[in-house]
Amino acid sequence: MTGKELDHNIAQQLRGLPEKLANRVARHLVAAGMLLEDDPETAYAHTQAARARAARIAVVREACGEAAYAAGHYTEALTELKAAKRLNGAQDYLPVMADCERALGRPDRALTLARNPAVANLEPHLKAEMTIVEAGARRDQGQLDAALRTLENAPLRNKTHANWVVRLRYAYADTLHAAGRTPEALEWFHRTIAIDNDHTTNAEQRIHELENQNN
Structure with a gap:
């Protein structure tokens, strides 16, 4: 791992650092990216190491926030993302x-x-x-009706199979179930499966559970 694996746009944001320091920070960010999904705690440690050396670089604070969030350190994630937002104005x-x-x-x-x-x-x-x-x-x-209205105003019927549509449909189905509207929940769990090509949700399992409860 040399640090050259870092995305070009991110590497550009490190150019203001001395070369050796930039390479060291880059290696920590690359390691964090590789570990984020399987070992978020270690990924977070890498981002903290990068932060200790480049705390005024927005992308470093962003990486810290994302890793803290993945590791369940929500207070730290908020602090880091607020800092990144102050540095680059991103929403x-x-x-x-x-x-x-x-x-x-x-x-x-x-x-x-x-x-x-x-x-x-x-x-x-x-x-x-x-x-x-x-x-x-x-x-x-405890505002289930308001939660349902919030989701119903979203593009639940969007024709794409994008993951964000999958997640919207699943959230809507889950909220319908929480509201005791089982037949509609089943319909929307089925609508979720219809576009969940990568099997990112457990909608199929939820359908089996609900159908077994009704038998």
Whole structure:
């Protein structure tokens, strides 16, 4: 691992550092990216090492936030993503920040972030993530009807098979089930399977469970 494996756009953001330091930071970021899914705790340690050497680089703080989030360190994730946002002005972190607030037992703060005007200009997959977080926050507050309305206003019937549509449909089916609307939940779990080509959800298992309960 040399650090040259780092994405070109990210590497460009390290150019202001001395060459040896930039290479060291790059190696930590590459390692974090490789480990993020299977070993998020070690990935987080790598991003902390990068942060110790380049705390004023937005992409380093972003990587720290993402790894902290993956490792379940939600307070740290919020701190790092807020720092990255201050450094580069990006709004893409809002859904993860809102989910951190929810994970910390603060659904009201998650809903405040969901109402940020910048959400309207996010890419479709990020809007979908914010919708899912917002609906979850409503559920946390015992507002199932509001959670359902939030999801019903999303593009659940989008014709693409994009993962964000899969996740929206699954969240809607799950919320319908929580609301006791089992037949509709089954319909939307089936609609989820219809486009979940990569089997990213357990919708099929949920269908079996619900159908067995009804027999």
